Amino acid sequence: MQKLHAAVTAVGGYVPEFRLTNFELEKMVDTNDEWIRTRTGIEERRILKEEGKGSSDLGAPAVLEICRKRGISPEEIECIICATVTPDMVFPATANVISDKIGAKNAFSFDLGAACSGFLYALSVGSAFIESGRYSKVVVVGVDKMSSIIDYSDRTTCIIFGDGAGAVLLEPNTEGYGIQDSILKSDGNGRQYLHMKAGGSVKPSTVESVLAREHYVYQEGQAVFKFAVKGMADVSYELMQRNNLSADDIAWLVPHQANLRIIDATANRMGLPKEKVMINIQKFGNTTAGTLPLCLWEWENQLKKGDNLILAAFGGGFTWGATWLKWAYNSQ
Ligand code: UT7
Numbered sequence: 001m002q003k004l005h006a007a008v009t010a011v012g013g014y015v016p017e018f019r020l021t022n023f024e025l026e027k028m029v030d031t032n033d034e035w036i037r038t039r040t041g042i043e044e045r046r047i048l049k050e051e052g053k054g055s056s057d058l059g060a061p062a063v064l065e066i067c068r069k070r071g072i073s074p075e076e077i078e079c080i081i082c083a084t085v086t087p088d089m090v091f092p093a094t095a096n097v098i099s100d101k102i103g104a105k106n107a108f109s110f111d112l113g114a115a116c117s118g119f120l121y122a123l124s125v126g127s128a129f130i131e132s133g134r135y136s137k138v139v140v141v142g143v144d145k146m147s148s149i150i151d152y153s154d155r156t157t158c159i160i161f162g163d164g165a166g167a168v169l170l171e172p173n174t175e176g177y178g179i180q181d182s183i184l185k186s187d188g189n190g191r192q193y194l195h196m197k198a199g200g201s202v203k204p205s206t207v208e209s210v211l212a213r214e215h216y217v218y219q220e221g222q223a224v225f226k227f228a229v230k231g232m233a234d235v236s237y238e239l240m241q242r243n244n245l246s247a248d249d250i251a252w253l254v255p256h257q258a259n260l261r262i263i264d265a266t267a268n269r270m271g272l273p274k275e276k277v278m279i280n281i282q283k284f285g286n287t288t289a290g291t292l293p294l295c296l297w298e299w300e301n302q303l304k305k306g307d308n309l310i311l312a313a314f315g316g317g318f319t320w321g322a323t324w325l326k327w328a329y330n331s332q
Contacts, residue, residue, distance in 0.1 A: 005178030006127030007328035012065030013297030015164040016048040029155035041260025045162025045285030054088035056097040058165035059143040080109035083118030083289040116315020118289035127179040141167040144288035151216035162285035166293020177328035190318030231320040233269035247271035251307035257281035257291040
C-alpha cells in the first residue's frame with residue numbers, strides 16, 4: 001500500500017473588521033508610520049474589539065469556512081487541534097469551545113501552545129494522526145487574540161501584533177500529496193527574552209501583578225530578532241538540503257509574519273525571489289499562531305496541485321521549525 005500522507009484539503013480564515021493603523025498608533029505611543037514600516041513592514045493590524053469575544057470567536061468562523069468549502073458537516077470532524085497562546089480561558093481548551101460553537105459534536109479537541117510556531121507544531125501533530133491511519137478528518141486551527149495580552153502603552157510591542165485566525169483540514173492522501181517532512185525545534189532558555197511575567201502558576205494573578213503591568217507580552221526585541229533570523233533561515237535551509245530541494249523546486253515560502261526583515265533573510269538564505277514569498281504582514285501584523293494559515297487562506301486561489309510549499313516559523317519558547325507541504329488541489 002502507498003504511504004499515507006496528510007494533505008491539506010481546505011483552508012479557512014477570519015480576521016476582525018477593525019483596522020488599527022500605524023497612524024492611529026502614532027496617537028497612542030511615541031512612534032511613527034515610517035519607523036514601523038521600515039523596521040517591521042507593518043501598516044495596519046486587525047483588532048477584535050467586541051467585549052466578551054475571544055480567540056474561539058476568531059477560530060470558529062475559520063473552521064466553518066473549511067466545512068463549507070469542503071462540503072462537510074462539522075459533525076464529520078474527528079479532531080480539532082487549536083494552536084494558541086491567548087486561549088479564551090486558562091481552561092477549558094479553546095479547541096473545546098470552538099467545537100461547541102460550531103457543533104463539532106464528534107470531535108475530540110485540545111490546545112497546543114508553541115507561540116508563533118504553534119500552527120507548525122499542531123500541523124505536525126495533526127498529520128501524525130492522519131498518517132497513523134486512525135483518523136481521516138483532522139482540523140488544525142492557528143488563532144491568537146494578541147490584543148488581549150498587549151500593553152498599548154509599550155511602543156516596542158504594541159506596533160507588532162494583531163488578531164486573526166486560520167485553519168486547515170487534513171485528510172489522508174495516497175498519491176504523494178500532503179506533508180512530506182518537518183523539522184521542529186525548541187529551546188526553553190529563550191523564555192527570558194519573550195514571555196508573560198504573571199498569570200501562570202509561577203506568579204498567579206494578583207492586584208500587584210496587574211498594577212505592575214505583568215500580564216502583557218514582554219519582549220527583548222533585538223535579542224529575539226537575532227535568534228529568529230538565524231533560526232528560521234537555518235531550519236528552512238536544512239529542510240531543503242535533507243530533501244534535495246533546490247530553490248527552483250519550491251513554489252512558495254510561507255513564512256511566519258513577525259518582521260519583514262526576518263522574512264527577507266529567510267528567503268535570501270533559501271535563494272528564493274520575492275515573488276515566491278507569501279507576505280501579508282503589512283495588513284495583519286503578527287497574529288502569532290494565525291500567521292501561517294492566514295497566508296494559506298489568502299493565497300489559496302493561486303496554489304496549484306503539486307506545488308511545493310515550505311512553511312517556516314520562529315517564536316516564543318524559543319520554538320521554531322519548517323515543514324515541506326506538497327499542495328493537493330487546484331482551487332480554481
Ligand atoms: O513573533 C515572535 C517573535 N518575535 C519577533 O520575531 C520579533 C523580533 N524583533 C523585531 O522584530 C524587532 O527587534 C523590533 C521590531 C521589535 C524592534 O526593531 P529593532 O530594529 O530591533 O529596534 P530596536 O529595538 O533596536 O530599537 C531601535 C530604536 C531604539 O531607540 P534608540 O535606543 O536607538 O534611541 C528604540 O527605543 O528604535 C526605538 N524604538 C522605536 N521608535 C519608534 C523602539 N520601538 C519604537 C517604535 N517607534 N515603535
